[in-house]
Amino acid sequence: MKTLVWVEHDGGSVKDATLATVTAAAKLGEVHLIVAGQGVGDVAQAAAKIAGVGKVHVADDAAYANALAENVAPLIAELMGHHDAFLAPSTTTGKNIAPRVAALIDVMQISDILSVEGPDSFTRPIYAGNAIATVKTRDTKLVLTVRTTAFEKAAAEGGSGTVEAVAATGDAAKSRFVAAEKAESARPELTSAKIIVSGGRALGSEEQFHALIDPLADKLGAAVGASRAAVDAGYAPNDYQVGQTGKIVAPEVYVAVGISGAIQHLAGMKDSKVIVAINKDEDAPIFQVADIGLVGDLFTVVPELTDKV
Amino acid sequence: MKIVVPVKRVLDYNVKPRVKADGTGVDLANVKMSMNPFDEIAVEEAIRLKEKGAATEVVVVSIGEPKAADTLRTALAMGADRAVLITADQPVEPLGVAKLLAKVVEEEQPGLVILGKQAIDGDNNQTGQMLAGLLGWAQGTFASKVEIDGETANVTREVDGGLETVALTLPAIVTTDLRLNEPRYASLPNIMKAKSKPMATKTAADYGVDVAPRLTITHVAEPGKRQAGVKVGSVDELVEKLKALGVAK
Numbered sequence: 001m002k003t004l005v006w007v008e009h010d011g012g013s014v015k016d017a018t019l020a021t022v023t024a025a026a027k028l029g030e031v032h033l034i035v036a037g038q039g040v041g042d043v044a045q046a047a048a049k050i051a052g053v054g055k056v057h058v059a060d061d062a063a064y065a066n067a068l069a070e071n072v073a074p075l076i077a078e079l080m081g082h083h084d085a086f087l088a089p090s091t092t093t094g095k096n097i098a099p100r101v102a103a104l105i106d107v108m109q110i111s112d113i114l115s116v117e118g119p120d121s122f123t124r125p126i127y128a129g130n131a132i133a134t135v136k137t138r139d140t141k142l143v144l145t146v147r148t149t150a151f152e153k154a155a156a157e158g159g160s161g162t163v164e165a166v167a168a169t170g171d172a173a174k175s176r177f178v179a180a181e182k183a184e185s186a187r188p189e190l191t192s193a194k195i196i197v198s199g200g201r202a203l204g205s206e207e208q209f210h211a212l213i214d215p216l217a218d219k220l221g222a223a224v225g226a227s228r229a230a231v232d233a234g235y236a237p238n239d240y241q242v243g244q245t246g247k248i249v250a251p252e253v254y255v256a257v258g259i260s261g262a263i264q265h266l267a268g269m270k271d272s273k274v275i276v277a278i279n280k281d282e283d284a285p286i287f288q289v290a291d292i293g294l295v296g297d298l299f300t301v302v303p304e305l306t307d308k309v
Numbered sequence: 310m311k312i313v314v315p316v317k318r319v320l321d322y323n324v325k326p327r328v329k330a331d332g333t334g335v336d337l338a339n340v341k342m343s344m345n346p347f348d349e350i351a352v353e354e355a356i357r358l359k360e361k362g363a364a365t366e367v368v369v370v371s372i373g374e375p376k377a378a379d380t381l382r383t384a385l386a387m388g389a390d391r392a393v394l395i396t397a398d399q400p401v402e403p404l405g406v407a408k409l410l411a412k413v414v415e416e417e418q419p420g421l422v423i424l425g426k427q428a429i430d431g432d433n434n435q436t437g438q439m440l441a442g443l444l445g446w447a448q449g450t451f452a453s454k455v456e457i458d459g460e461t462a463n464v465t466r467e468v469d470g471g472l473e474t475v476a477l478t479l480p481a482i483v484t485t486d487l488r489l490n491e492p493r494y495a496s497l498p499n500i501m502k503a504k505s506k507p508m509a510t511k512t513a514a515d516y517g518v519d520v521a522p523r524l525t526i527t528h529v530a531e532p533g534k535r536q537a538g539v540k541v542g543s544v545d546e547l548v549e550k551l552k553a554l555g556v557a558k
């Protein structure tokens with residue numbers, strides 16, 4: 001089987017989510033990549049070094065600069081004329097593009113795969129991860145999004161793919177990128193961090209969230225996450241949200257501070273290796289999944305902890 | 310401008326899903342069903358656009374069992390004007406739903422279709438993007454803000470790195486994220502009024518669309534369970550544990 005993997009990049013380097021997706025694709029067959037963007041020569045060169053990669057298709061054109069689905073989907077649909085499977089990581093970019101590709105080539109997408117059971121069979125979470133479905137498709141081509149925490153990362157070096165330019169399919173002129181408001185942070189990225197400190201509604205305000213969670217995270221070299229309640233209340237930005245409808249994370253250590261442990265939150269972090277919970281309610285559901293729990297008032301516990309680690 | 314809002318009837322988000330012992334699916338017998346929360350947000354947004362004068366009519370559509378009529382009544386009680394119920398005898402997958410919705414769009418000629426970004430049962434996050442692909446329309450997914458400006462919709466999207474704004478040429482597709490708005494509750498008088506609002510009933514066959522499933526769910530299992538661990542009595546004990554994990558120095 002010939003697979004085509006969407007390379008997630010920031011214009012300069014290949015994002016980690018790509019590496020896990022390559023691992024999933026390699027279970028199906030030959031791995032080819034598509035790098036779409038503007039001025040992405042370096043990205044393509046880097047992508048060609050990923051272990052196990054064959055051809056790297058590069059579509060370098062202004063129309064792909066911001067990965068608008070209206071422009072990118074026709075490009076991939078065309079490449080799917082000679083590929084059997086399209087795989088994208090379950091990032092917001094992957095989720096935006098893949099179903100549009102699926103519709104263009106009349107394939108029912110399988111979202112968020114956790115494992116490859118065979119050439120037409122996959123497992124995926126449903127109901128916020130409270131059930132795992134094994135699905136089999138009768139489509140002759142595959143469109144898959146990949147839950148990146150479920151697959152090991154392919155080695156970023158050691159491959160020797162060949163880079164090949166593909167003709168651009170043009171600007172669909174349906175949509176236009178206007179602006180991005182991206183948080184610049186020196187902290188590790190949430191989805192690839194080894195340690196995460198997350199804060200919940202109990203933090204009470206944006207000021208307290210930053211005053212308590214940030215120093216602990218910085219001391220541990222951790223990324224910062226949040227519950228939906230904390231994001232809705234404006235204590236933390238939207239891209240911090242961990243959960244069923246936010247980011248899915250699986251770090252070595254996840255520290256939940258003042259988070260109750262609603263199923264929608266657990267859906268995003270229960271595959272973490274070690275879960276630490278700090279909550280003043282000893283019956284909080286988070287303690288049912290926590291490896292290490294501390295019952296206490298976060299306003300005294302967290303500063304003390306930050307001091308001592 | 311007309312707005313079409315597809316709404317799905319799903320297991321209520323407060324109910325803990327239980328996997329059936331025979332591994333065929335999740336037990337939906339005698340459990341509370343509600344409108345998918347993202348679809349409530351979609352209905353609310355459409356109604357607000359109408360209240361602001363940017364839209365003239367809000368049409369809600371649901372594909373599913375006859376009981377999806379309840380979900381449509383809820384949307385009508387919130388303030389939608391008219392409903393279309395498309396019944397199907399087996400679950401319709403997102404691609405099939407998108408194909409049916411494309412036919413509804415052909416009939417209704419809306420300027421905007423607002424969907425939820427994902428249904429909390431299937432968690433597919435596909436239907437809106439597929440509909441946009443089938444129609445060749447622009448898509449603004451995971452929206453936290455929607456502004457109509459003449460022939461353009463400016464949509465702010467929640468993306469992995471933060472926020473992004475795109476300008477879409479109408480007609481267009483929008484899918485909702487959690488922070489787009491806070492949906493209203495239907496008042497009792499509006500629930501009564503909703504009973505007399507028009508609801509057309511159709512079947513998938515009426516649209517001449519092939520909605521036969523492409524996927525078979527061969528097995529549904531419970532995920533691996535985590536065991537509750539230990540509770541520590543003090544911050545010092547916690548620090549010791551973190552040191553043992555190599556997390557603290």
Ligand SMILES: Cc1cc2nc3c(=O)[nH]c(=O)nc-3n(C[C@H](O)[C@H](O)[C@H](O)COP(=O)(O)OP(=O)(O)OC[C@H]3O[C@@H](n4cnc5c(N)ncnc54)[C@H](O)[C@@H]3O)c2cc1C
Pocket residue numbers: 199200201202226227228229230241242243244245246247257258259260261262263264265268278279280281284296297298299322346347429
């Ligand atoms: C469609 C839908 C999607 C959703 N998606 C997500 C999602 O992706 N991610 C997500 O997180 N949620 C999601 N939710 C929301 C979820 O249901 C919960 O409402 C949310 O996770 C609760 O956040 P919380 O734990 O911070 O707040 P709460 O549930 O209010 O918990 C606060 C906790 O802090 C504790 N506490 C209070 N004061 C202190 C103190 N001084 N010291 C220590 N502990 C204290 C309390 O005991 C309590 O356990 C979703 C909901 C819906 C309907």
Ligand SMILES: Cc1cc2nc3c(=O)[nH]c(=O)nc-3n(C[C@H](O)[C@H](O)[C@H](O)COP(=O)(O)OP(=O)(O)OC[C@H]3O[C@@H](n4cnc5c(N)ncnc54)[C@H](O)[C@@H]3O)c2cc1C
Pocket residue numbers: 315316317318334335345347348370371372373400401402403406423424425426427428429430431432433434435436437522523524525526
């Ligand atoms: C054999 C088989 C058995 C299945 N059994 C079950 C089962 O027991 N329980 C179950 O929940 N699913 C079952 N499914 C899956 C189900 O039929 C759908 O494929 C899936 O739930 C739809 O995906 P989604 O709602 O997650 O789509 P998403 O793409 O996540 O939905 C996004 C948005 O699209 C709109 N939308 C989606 N569906 C509809 C609809 N029907 N009407 C109106 N608007 C809609 C809404 O605005 C929604 O917010 C089964 C599928 C198969 C093939």
